[in-house]
Amino acid sequence: MGCGMGKSSLQEKKCTRVSIYSVPAIRAALLIQRWYRQYVARLEMRRRCTWNIFQSIEYAGEQDQIKLYSFFGFLMDHFTPASSERNLISHIFRENEICRDTEWERYFCYKDIEVPDSYTGPHLTFPMTFCGVSKLVEAFKQKQQLHARYVLQILGETWRLLRILPNINHVSVCQTKEITICGDLHGQLEDLLLIFYKNGLPSSEKPYIFNGDFVDRGKSSLEILLILFGFLLVYPNDLHLNRGNHEDHIVNLRYGFTKEILGKYRVHGKKILKLLQKIFSWLPLATVINDKVLVVHGGISNSTDLNVVSRVDRHRYVSVLRPPKVVHQTLNGNRNEGDNGPAEGRRRVRSLTNHSSALPQRNSLPRRSLQNSSISHQLSSSVEDELKRRRRLAGFDQTYKNANGSDSDSDPDFAEAPEANGHDWKQIVNLLWSDPMPQNGCISNEVRGGGCYWGPDVTEEVLGRHNLQLLIRSHECKQDGYEFCHNRRVLTIFSASNYYEVGSNRGAYIRMGADLVPHFIQYQASRTCRDLTLRQSVGWTERSALRALREQLFVHKSDLIRAYREFDPHHTGKISMRHWASATETVLKLGLPWRVLRSQLVSRTHYGMVDYQQWIKELSITEPKLEVSDTSILETMYKNHSNLETIFRIIDTDHSGLISLEEFRQTWKLLSSHLKMEISDKAITDLAHSIDFNKDGSIDINEFMEAFRLVDLSAHG
Amino acid sequence: MAETSETADIQRKIRAAFHVFDHKADNTVDVREVSTIIYSLGCFPTKADIHRFVDEVEEDNMGYVHLDKFLPVMTKVLLENKFPPIPEENLLQAFEVLDKERRGYMEPQELAKYMKSEGETFSQEEMNEMLTALVDEKKNLICYKELISQLTLDLDT
Numbered sequence: 098m099g100c101g102m103g104k105s106s107l108q109e110k111k112c113t114r115v116s117i118y119s120v121p122a123i124r125a126a127l128l129i130q131r132w133y134r135q136y137v138a139r140l141e142m143r144r145r146c147t148w149n150i151f152q153s154i155e156y157a158g159e160q161d162q163i164k165l166y167s168f169f170g171f172l173m174d175h176f177t178p179a180s181s182e183r184n185l186i187s188h189i190f191r192e193n194e195i196c197r198d199t200e201w202e203r204y205f206c207y208k209d210i211e212v213p214d215s216y217t218g219p220h221l222t223f224p225m226t227f228c229g230v231s232k233l234v235e236a237f238k239q240k241q242q243l244h245a246r247y248v249l250q251i252l253g254e255t256w257r258l259l260r261i262l263p264n265i266n267h268v269s270v271c272q273t274k275e276i277t278i279c280g281d282l283h284g285q286l287e288d289l290l291l292i293f294y295k296n297g298l299p300s301s302e303k304p305y306i307f308n309g310d311f312v313d314r315g316k317s318s319l320e321i322l323l324i325l326f327g328f329l330l331v332y333p334n335d336l337h338l339n340r341g342n343h344e345d346h347i348v349n350l351r352y353g354f355t356k357e358i359l360g361k362y363r364v365h366g367k368k369i370l371k372l373l374q375k376i377f378s379w380l381p382l383a384t385v386i387n388d389k390v391l392v393v394h395g396g397i398s399n400s401t402d403l404n405v406v407s408r409v410d411r412h413r414y415v416s417v418l419r420p421p422k423v424v425h426q427t428l429n430g431n432r433n434e435g436d437n438g439p440a441e442g443r444r445r446v447r448s449l450t451n452h453s454s455a456l457p458q459r460n461s462l463p464r465r466s467l468q469n470s471s472i473s474h475q476l477s478s479s480v481e482d483e484l485k486r487r488r489r490l491a492g493f494d495q496t497y498k499n500a501n502g503s504d505s506d507s508d509p510d511f512a513e514a515p516e517a518n519g520h521d522w523k524q525i526v527n528l529l530w531s532d533p534m535p536q537n538g539c540i541s542n543e544v545r546g547g548g549c550y551w552g553p554d555v556t557e558e559v560l561g562r563h564n565l566q567l568l569i570r571s572h573e574c575k576q577d578g579y580e581f582c583h584n585r586r587v588l589t590i591f592s593a594s595n596y597y598e599v600g601s602n603r604g605a606y607i608r609m610g611a612d613l614v615p616h617f618i619q620y621q622a623s624r625t626c627r628d629l630t631l632r633q634s635v636g637w638t639e640r641s642a643l644r645a646l647r648e649q650l651f652v653h654k655s656d657l658i659r660a661y662r663e664f665d666p667h668h669t670g671k672i673s674m675r676h677w678a679s680a681t682e683t684v685l686k687l688g689l690p691w692r693v694l695r696s697q698l699v700s701r702t703h704y705g706m707v708d709y710q711q712w713i714k715e716l717s718i719t720e721p722k723l724e725v726s727d728t729s730i731l732e733t734m735y736k737n738h739s740n741l742e743t744i745f746r747i748i749d750t751d752h753s754g755l756i757s758l759e760e761f762r763q764t765w766k767l768l769s770s771h772l773k774m775e776i777s778d779k780a781i782t783d784l785a786h787s788i789d790f791n792k793d794g795s796i797d798i799n800e801f802m803e804a805f806r807l808v809d810l811s812a813h814g
Numbered sequence: 815m816a817e818t819s820e821t822a823d824i825q826r827k828i829r830a831a832f833h834v835f836d837h838k839a840d841n842t843v844d845v846r847e848v849s850t851i852i853y854s855l856g857c858f859p860t861k862a863d864i865h866r867f868v869d870e871v872e873e874d875n876m877g878y879v880h881l882d883k884f885l886p887v888m889t890k891v892l893l894e895n896k897f898p899p900i901p902e903e904n905l906l907q908a909f910e911v912l913d914k915e916r917r918g919y920m921e922p923q924e925l926a927k928y929m930k931s932e933g934e935t936f937s938q939e940e941m942n943e944m945l946t947a948l949v950d951e952k953k954n955l956i957c958y959k960e961l962i963s964q965l966t967l968d969l970d971t
């Protein structure tokens with residue numbers, strides 16, 4: 098019996114009308130609804146816990162990366178130009194090389210690269226056409242690889258085009274043309290193909306904005322770039338790219354893009370990487386739609402000023418992780434001002450929180466002086482004091498400044514207006530690294546180590562100041578692919594589905610017309626997960642997260658046992674659950690609810706006590722395939738897996754994938770300084786020899802990392 | 815109210831659940847997450863119960879809730895067992911009211927009809943999710959008898 102009334106009027110009239118269903122039925126329905134909602138909520142709680150695990154491990158990794166990079170910056174600043182350690186890493190800071198663009202053009206020239214007859218991949222002709230790009234998309238769908246010659250050709254053309262684009266793209270959407278906005282893709286080609294399938298390929302009738310983070314983590318970062326650049330070349334007015342925080346060669350060293358390129362292009366990989374470095378620095382920073390909607394990868398801060406942003410020399414910031422070098426003229430308190438990594442730099446933003454744990458790392462010096470440093474004695478605790486002392490001892494002041502002048506490390510232009518450059522740099526970091534928060538204010542983003550957290554009041558103020566109505570950003574994975582916040586004035590869009598694990602989240606993209614109202618289309622790339630029920634997909638993701646967590650616990654074995662022992666003065670081998678939770682957090686610092694997780698991580702407890710010795714023994718993760726006698730080195734290796742790999746790749750300047758035994762030793766020295774721990778020379782030498790698989794004096798980075806990859810033996814699927 | 819160990823235990827549980835949603839580690843959660851937290855602590859409130867709870871603890875319509883306000887109210891709820899769980903028999907009876915012939919199963923459309931028009935109605939999205947979760951694919955039926963015990967088991971593992 099249908100009534101033509103809306104629901105609310107139906108409910109109003111409930112008392113007077115005769116219910117279609119009897120009262121018991123209403124009560125039954127209420128009960129079932131209540132029961133079901135509880136069930137869903139408890140699943141949601143589990144899903145959220147799982148999410149938090151993945152996210153905290155991810156962000157801890159990012160923070161780790163930045164700490165490492167800051168440490169290198171510190172080495173660069175405080176050790177003599179002659180020290181070998183400095184030389185190992187100085188090239189990553191040599192960002193503003195003096196060669197002119199014409200010289201680079203010659204270096205990147207593809208013309209001498211021959212395409213052999215045996216090549217079965219796609220052949221490209223230039224200028225690029227729509228057919229050409231479609232052919233490329235098709236080829237990548239068939240898992241073909243584009244020849245290095247064509248890669249360099251596309252990249253070269255892209256570089257030339259990007260150089261004439263402004264920092265901020267301005268696009269207009271009219272009545273007949275809707276624009277599509279996509280978020281992070283992270284090398285997941287299946288998602289890009291799914292978007293094109295559902296939404297159509299880019300064209301003048303179908304404009305697109307891609308909001309950064311095209312690369313890293315996924316396996317097809319290069320293919321995504323080539324497709325996006327291809328369309329950019331064909332439709333420069335209709336395809337818009339914003340730079341993300343992963344469009345950064347230093348970040349790429351850690352998160353897989355560098356490895357992907359070197360793996361796919363053994364001969365020309367280095368050139369490709371170098372060209373990509375330039376391209377990334379030339380990517381526009383933001384897009385504005387109809388002067389009303391701002392699209393940027395990370396977000397904003399209270400000091401965001403688009404007028405300033407539109408005037409910066411964006412290509413100077415090859416890596417956004419390190420601020421521009423302030424010349425070493427000032428020896429007083431200003432010393433730390435311009436020369437900090439993002440963690441410190443963010444401190445200058447009005448802070449409502451206390452100093453983070455990230456800071457001490459930067460300011461405290463390595464206790465072990467580095468091998469060839471001519472000033473090798475006990476280092477004091479204050480950076481400034483130490484610097485002054487060394488300068489005094491070595492009479493460095495003048496010589497260092499001169500050395501800087503001729504060293505290609507610093508661009509002479511930087512010397513002119515360090516403050517302005519520091520300010521510019523801050524603007525850019527905030528655009529690429531910031532996250533929104535529910536509370537008012539603007540504080541440094543210490544979880545990631547870069548950018549800031551900004552509140553709804555900042556959104557209102559910045560949008561108001563620029564006469565904008567909506568901020569669209571990406572940068573954070575969202576379960577449903579998108580999420581509003583700040584009274585629907587900020588919209589996060591994330592396009593990499595199953596980002597943490599199969600079934601972890603959907604991806605989404607936005608369609609927007611002249612009315613500037615966003616419409617969402619969601620998807621999930623893997624066919625298997627769509628068929629899973631809620632319960633199954635939560636279970637799957639959960640098992641994966643727990644595996645990742647067990648790995649973290651395993652690599653911190655010794656530290657954990659030490660922490661547990663502090664609560665066990667009588668050496669009973671058991672501690673209370675509360676102490677277990679507290680000690681675990683102290684060691685891992687992931688900010689996770691260990692008490693809640695305990696039941697899933699620790700299978701047996703006796704009367705509320707955890708037998709930690711037994712439990713740690715049972716965390717069975719495989720031992721490496723090699724004999725390494727020194728277990729503490731082993732643990733360091735596991736714990737600092739990513740850091741090690743990053744350092745290796747930095748040291749491997751010719752990107753050959755191989756480093757010498759000497760370089761290997763230097764890597765460990767660097768790492769042990771960074772971690773402030775002692776590792777004996779003998780231990781390192783033994784290690785080096787034991788992993789020299791080919792006994793030819795060089796170590797294959799990939800083989801090395803493979804040998805120490807962790808495999809969870811206890812996992813059951 | 816004297817701090818018994820039971821209260822202390824309860825408060826620890828509440829804090830742990832609260833912190834799952836405390837993203838900025840400043841003891842606040844988005845108000846929209848409050849219902850999930852309450853449910854996850856083993857309570858079975860109605861939507862009306864939740865609205866009343868939120869009214870008591872929300873920070874002046876700011877969209878978030880602070881732990882300082884949440885903790886005492888939630889502790890009281892747990893100590894007084896204000897929203898007790900639904901015994902399995904009651905649930906079974908409820909289904910049998912809707913399934914008058916007491917077949918032990920219902921067609922998806924039948925249940926959907928009730929859920930969307932009676933009581934604290936489901937949105938279309940909630941309904942779709944429920945159907946995906948509860949419908950036996952092969953038979954295209956909701957075999958509620960089996961489901962009730964199975965789902966309870968699920969959550970406890």
